[in-house]
Amino acid sequence: MRTPSGDLVAALDIGGTKIAGALVDSGGALLRTARRKTPAEGDAAAVMGAVSAVLDDLAGAPEWPGVRAVGIGSAGPVDASRGTVSPVNIPAWRGFPLADEVRRPAGGRPVVLVGDGVAMTAAEHWRGAARGRDNALCMVVSTGVGGGLVLGGRLHAGPTGNAGHIGHVSVDLDGDPCPCGGRGCVERIASGPNIARRALASGWRPGPDGDTTAAAVAASARAGDPLALASFDRAARALAAGIAATAALVEIQVAVVGGGVAGAGEVLFAPLRQRLREYAALSFTADVEVVPAVLGGDAGLVGAAAAAAERVGVWGGV
Amino acid sequence: MRTPSGDLVAALDIGGTKIAGALVDSGGALLRTARRKTPAEGDAAAVMGAVSAVLDDLAGAPEWPGVRAVGIGSAGPVDASRGTVSPVNIPAWRGFPLADEVRRPAGGRPVVLVGDGVAMTAAEHWRGAARGRDNALCMVVSTGVGGGLVLGGRLHAGPTGNAGHIGHVSVDLDGDPCPCGGRGCVERIASGPNIARRALASGWRPGPDGDTTAAAVAASARAGDPLALASFDRAARALAAGIAATAALVEIQVAVVGGGVAGAGEVLFAPLRQRLREYAALSFTADVEVVPAVLGGDAGLVGAAAAAAERVGVWGGV
Numbered sequence: 346m347r348t349p350s351g352d353l354v355a356a357l358d359i360g361g362t363k364i365a366g367a368l369v370d371s372g373g374a375l376l377r378t379a380r381r382k383t384p385a386e387g388d389a390a391a392v393m394g395a396v397s398a399v400l401d402d403l404a405g406a407p408e409w410p411g412v413r414a415v416g417i418g419s420a421g422p423v424d425a426s427r428g429t430v431s432p433v434n435i436p437a438w439r440g441f442p443l444a445d446e447v448r449r450p451a452g453g454r455p456v457v458l459v460g461d462g463v464a465m466t467a468a469e470h471w472r473g474a475a476r477g478r479d480n481a482l483c484m485v486v487s488t489g490v491g492g493g494l495v496l497g498g499r500l501h502a503g504p505t506g507n508a509g510h511i512g513h514v515s516v517d518l519d520g521d522p523c524p525c526g527g528r529g530c531v532e533r534i535a536s537g538p539n540i541a542r543r544a545l546a547s548g549w550r551p552g553p554d555g556d557t558t559a560a561a562v563a564a565s566a567r568a569g570d571p572l573a574l575a576s577f578d579r580a581a582r583a584l585a586a587g588i589a590a591t592a593a594l595v596e597i598q599v600a601v602v603g604g605g606v607a608g609a610g611e612v613l614f615a616p617l618r619q620r621l622r623e624y625a626a627l628s629f630t631a632d633v634e635v636v637p638a639v640l641g642g643d644a645g646l647v648g649a650a651a652a653a654a655e656r657v658g659v660w661g662g663v
Numbered sequence: 664m665r666t667p668s669g670d671l672v673a674a675l676d677i678g679g680t681k682i683a684g685a686l687v688d689s690g691g692a693l694l695r696t697a698r699r700k701t702p703a704e705g706d707a708a709a710v711m712g713a714v715s716a717v718l719d720d721l722a723g724a725p726e727w728p729g730v731r732a733v734g735i736g737s738a739g740p741v742d743a744s745r746g747t748v749s750p751v752n753i754p755a756w757r758g759f760p761l762a763d764e765v766r767r768p769a770g771g772r773p774v775v776l777v778g779d780g781v782a783m784t785a786a787e788h789w790r791g792a793a794r795g796r797d798n799a800l801c802m803v804v805s806t807g808v809g810g811g812l813v814l815g816g817r818l819h820a821g822p823t824g825n826a827g828h829i830g831h832v833s834v835d836l837d838g839d840p841c842p843c844g845g846r847g848c849v850e851r852i853a854s855g856p857n858i859a860r861r862a863l864a865s866g867w868r869p870g871p872d873g874d875t876t877a878a879a880v881a882a883s884a885r886a887g888d889p890l891a892l893a894s895f896d897r898a899a900r901a902l903a904a905g906i907a908a909t910a911a912l913v914e915i916q917v918a919v920v921g922g923g924v925a926g927a928g929e930v931l932f933a934p935l936r937q938r939l940r941e942y943a944a945l946s947f948t949a950d951v952e953v954v955p956a957v958l959g960g961d962a963g964l965v966g967a968a969a970a971a972a973e974r975v976g977v978w979g980g981v
Binding site: 422424431479480494496501503504505507508509510511513514515516517518519525526527528529582583586589590591593594595596623624625626627628629 | 797798814819823825829834835844846847901904908911912941943944
């Protein structure tokens with residue numbers, strides 16, 4: 346019988362909307378969870394206060410003594426080599442020393458920081474749709490677009506923990522300026538808010554409930570609305586070009602797509618698979634598969650735990 | 664004193680214009696060279712005949728008994744896992760079993776096949792501008808655009824030997840169709856023939872010598888011709904977007920740019936560095952350097968030898 350007290354990892358998932366935490370066991374189950382809203386206003390300390398509150402909740406659980414390491418997946422960019430984060434969606438944190446700040450409440454346990462795209466990738470490679478795949482791109486398409494890479498059977502986080510940053514690959518060099526400073530980035534075209542923005546700009550109108558999110562556009566697309574379909578097709582083209590670029594650059598077998606926008610299902614995946622055939626036409630890119638992520642909203646927590654477990658050697662290395 | 668007879672590698676560089684060969688020593692020097700034109704017409708056997716003639720020349724050299732391995736760098740795509748090549752610019756070869764065909768004249772020596780972009784990268788990492796860099800993209804900008812990656816201090820060839828294929832990364836998802844089947848590829852915008860084509864289409868006219876190559880466009884650009892400058896700037900934007908994409912996906916420190924078009928010098932490099940600042944704006948991509956390749960036309964041969972030496976363990980692993 347497994348002794349739970351000996352093999353847990355505490356995980357933090359830091360995003361622009363919420364800060365989530367969990368105690369994760371060697372099977373990937375979340376034994377305890379906690380969460381706070383990310384303070385929309387206030388300074389760096391206010392955001393750190395929310396992180397501390399989540400950690401306090403976890404530390405109050407009876408399983409806490411069994412925690413061997415703390416894994417953090419944070420919205421990016423991060424600098425894993427310095428332990429700092431500068432999330433685009435958390436303006437109060439620029440070069441914020443998150444790993445150091447977590448070290449004290451972690452009580453001396455090792456702290457491992459990765460970008461949220463890398464964390465999601467660790468999760469899908471460990472227990473999800475990229476399991477058993479040696480070369481994979483995993484993506485989250487949501488308010489933003491993030492991702493991570495598995496190369497040669499291992500997470501490829503890169504020197505600063507940001508590799509796989511597909512949301513800010515430019516696929517339209519004459520395209521709209523992106524908040525990152527670039528132009529025509531995948532995120533600028535394919536994120537949920539941009540799908541909704543483009544639909545509205547083209548004349549699409551919401552239903553009686555007034556919902557103008559990408560989910561509402563998806564519902565219209567499923568009902569056959571041509572403007573809604575066109576906005577999803579444009580997102581699919583950007584995602585396809587980004588996946589094809591990744592395949593040409595590092596040779597992947599599969600692209601795993603998760604996040605809220607992936608929840609649109611075939612409204613996204615059907616044009617995405619079709620467009621990928623157009624952009625990935627080389628002999629070694631033409632067979633790249635596109636599959637939905639399977640871990641959903643917990644992937645960030647499961648993956649932060651997996652990345653820490655791999656680095657620290659808990660669970661015999663994931 | 665080094666005994667040359669014990670440590671040579673025979674190298675082949677297979678392109679759409681010429682087939683070159685050399686005997687390479689452990690210092691990267693080409694002791695013997697041979698070359699034939701690539702037959703523009705004729706079947707697969709005709710092209711192989713030119714390869715055999717080059718190998719015969721090399722095998723006639725007094726140093727041949729000291730050859731330990733044969734390295735082949737071929738125009739791509741290649742399939743290193745099967746030993747086959749399907750070069751876009753050599754239509755007679757589709758799935759041609761080049762490694763097998765070379766094995767007999769190689770007289771039982773190991774034969775290592777890589778794409779020409781990977782070969783050039785091996786050369787620049789071994790003895791050129793990427794020496795000492797753990798994460799680099801090396802590119803050839805010429806009739807086509809090829810490339811290769813160094814990740815974590817080692818060549819990253821990918822399962823089929825095609826990784827780093829930056830010429831067929833789409834940076835303009837609405838752009839012109841590319842012969843590869845994609846659209847808006849870096850090569851479709853930044854190769855020499857495309858620089859020349861775009862200049863002519865915009866109204867640029869050659870000088871009295873009638874030269875309409877990219878080199879002539881470069882000479883006009885150096886003299887301040889605005890149409891020639893505009894065509895190089897467009898190429899620079901495409902290359903910058905491709906380099907920025909690579910930096911976002913795998914975190915590189917440096918992009919090494921060689922090939923005939925790089926011979927234009929600052930006419931290419933000045934706008935390339937400027938445009939790269941626009942497209943690579945993330946914290947972990949903003950410091951990517953762009954430097955010229957240093958090995959010139961011999962990089963394909965030196966790199967094919969280096970890749971084979973690393974794989975086979977000649978020279979103690981390069």
